[in-house]
Amino acid sequence: DTGVSQDPRHKITKRGQNVTFRCDPISEHNRLYWYRQTLGQGPEFLTYFQNEAQLEKSRLLSDRFSAERPKGSFSTLEIQRTEQGDSAMYLCASSPTWESYNEQFFGPGTRLTVL
Amino acid sequence: AQSVTQLDSHVSVSEGTPVLLRCNYSSSYSPSLFWYVQHPNKGLQLLLKYTSAATLVKGINGFEAEFKKSETSFHLTKPSAHMSDAAEYFCVVSEFTGGGADGLTFGKGTHLIIQP
Secondary structure: OOOOEEEOOEEEEOOOOOEEEEEEOOOOOOEEEEEEEOOOOOOEEEEEEEOOEEEEOOOOOOOOEEEEOOOOOOEEEEEOOOOHHHOEEEEEEEEOOOOOOOOOEEOOOEEEEEO | OOEEEEOOOEEEEEOOOOEEEOEEEEOOOOEEEEEEEEOOOOOEEEEEEEOOOOOEEEOHHHOEEEEEOOOOEEEEEEOOOOHHHOEEEEEEEEEEOOOOEOOOEEOOOEEEEEEO
């Protein structure tokens, strides 16, 4: 399968714990995006990378959220000191270039439950 | 700033009848517009996209959408609904702001129900 993959698919954690999610984009896709989707809502843009450079991070929900893409391939999204309000589906997407009309290819998501 | 309004949170149609899912957008620049579909427990899939070429866009599974700049609309239609069309549909806008594209802006979604 050459699509976008995310790991884990499900994560249950206790409030206050740190969690990290991984995204592997389609190979040779330069752009990688992170979104959050809460129940009954559309995905909400969080941040994106052009290769290893994080070009937008002001939309991250708080300073507890951070993302990296150290070698321009896979990316990680970390949430520190999780809260119950962080429970959501976290989606990763990739696209081949920077033009806005390029389709973003989405992964299956990581569903986070914070107890 | 860009935004998307999906005018119906739920749409119910009978199998074999036409489908209309309504979307209005707001954009400061020349937007690209998309419709994505999300089936239960499956990832988001692109149905179709508008990129300033033809205003009538054809997508997969018989869906099409028409870009109307004067009405700032991008409604999704299908002539004949199939049971497998039952899903959540998202209207999406993306802007090219000169510095490169930002993330996509999604509407809140329309839940399409197909009655047998």
